Amino acid sequence: DSVLSGHTIYIDSDISVELRNKVLEAASEEGAMAIDGWFAGCSASHVVCEGNSVHRYIGHSNNIVTPLWVLKTAEDRNLQRLVHMSADLARQIGILLEKSQNGIVGEENNVASSTISTRSVRGNASQEERQQIVHLAKTGTCQNPFRPISPTILLETVCWSISEPTSTASIFRDTVSGEDASEHQSVFFDANGDGKDSETSFTNVTRSLTESEKNELIFKNHFLTILFPADRFSEMGPSSRTYFSNNGFTRLQILDYIYAFYQENMSVHEIEAAIHTDSRHADRLRSAYCSKETIEHGYTVFKRIDFLGSRKSFEMLKRVSGDNNSNVYELLIRA
Numbered sequence: 001d002s003v004l005s006g007h008t009i010y011i012d013s014d015i016s017v018e019l020r021n022k023v024l025e026a027a028s029e030e031g032a033m034a035i036d037g038w039f040a041g042c043s044a045s046h047v048v049c050e051g052n053s054v055h056r057y058i059g060h061s062n063n064i065v066t067p068l069w070v071l072k073t074a075e076d077r078n079l080q081r082l083v084h085m086s087a088d089l090a091r092q093i094g095i096l097l098e099k100s101q102n103g104i105v106g107e108e109n110n111v112a113s114s115t116i117s118t119r120s121v122r123g124n125a126s127q128e129e130r131q132q133i134v135h136l137a138k139t140g141t142c143q144n145p146f147r148p149i150s151p152t153i154l155l156e157t158v159c160w161s162i163s164e165p166t167s168t169a170s171i172f173r174d175t176v177s178g179e180d181a182s183e184h185q186s187v188f189f190d191a192n193g194d195g196k197d198s199e200t201s202f203t204n205v206t207r208s209l210t211e212s213e214k215n216e217l218i219f220k221n222h223f224l225t226i227l228f229p230a231d232r233f234s235e236m237g238p239s240s241r242t243y244f245s246n247n248g249f250t251r252l253q254i255l256d257y258i259y260a261f262y263q264e265n266m267s268v269h270e271i272e273a274a275i276h277t278d279s280r281h282a283d284r285l286r287s288a289y290c291s292k293e294t295i296e297h298g299y300t301v302f303k304r305i306d307f308l309g310s311r312k313s314f315e316m317l318k319r320v321s322g323d324n325n326s327n328v329y330e331l332l333i334r335a
Helices: 017-029 051-056 067-076 087-114 118-122 127-141 178-185 196-204 251-263 268-274 282-289 292-297
Strands: 008-011 033-035 046-048 170-172 206-208 217-219 223-229 238-244 313-319 328-334
Touching: 008 017, 017 033, 017 067, 046 067, 051 087, 217 251, 223 251, 238 251, 238 328, 268 282
Parallel strands: 008 033, 008 046, 223 328
Antiparallel strands: 170 206, 223 238, 313 328
């Protein structure tokens, strides 16, 4: 009987054409079928890849083998030994390998990018420089055969006012349970009305972010689009901004994006729309819009954070409804 009969293989795209053909020939002679595309949960019983690509599949496929494993199995007509591990351990190892691989690619891209002059980004690049930019983009961002499932919620444990520098952000401690539940509720209700007890309790359930938490990679996609609330009552709708990072996004990196956005002055188009809103802070904007300083300078200076009023308390980033690998998140804030 054929030793690979009933098995289905997928051969990684990074394997050379010559080696790929050898593997296909050997596998088909032993009864295996090949598929052209791979995704987590597909029908492939074996993924054939080499060491530099294993991070893509570990934790998502039960049997990851090398081209040599297939060729040796076909030659000996006997299934070579496989090393297996539990699914949770495989996922942990996969994450470690992915971080390591992203770090190596990031360093290579940074070194290569540093040799390209700034003028290449401004439209004056030579053909050679443009080809290098395209090569870096392709090798750095387009080699992953699947898009990872993105989290439904980001930063839900962060406690922070978006008007304050990100260094002031804290994180809620582990959720209390059972007998401590009533004590935990005192964070939100001030029986005495003086704010002292609730403030003390609130401090007890939050703590500063550690360095590892700040630099933890919490979103692995290369692109992140954030929908920012533009005004207190959401009359103007959200304002979107898309960010790119070759290695994904850390917790502190995303917080910095949010803080920087609201510290910027409102654009001309935002102001022209905002002066017509019903926000209580629109009067301040209208006054600034008609002020003598504005007339003299020719533009209105008004920060986005000032137009939100008291709506500054960070809640979370929530993925918009749609595909489970979407990179579009709505920023939720409250008064």
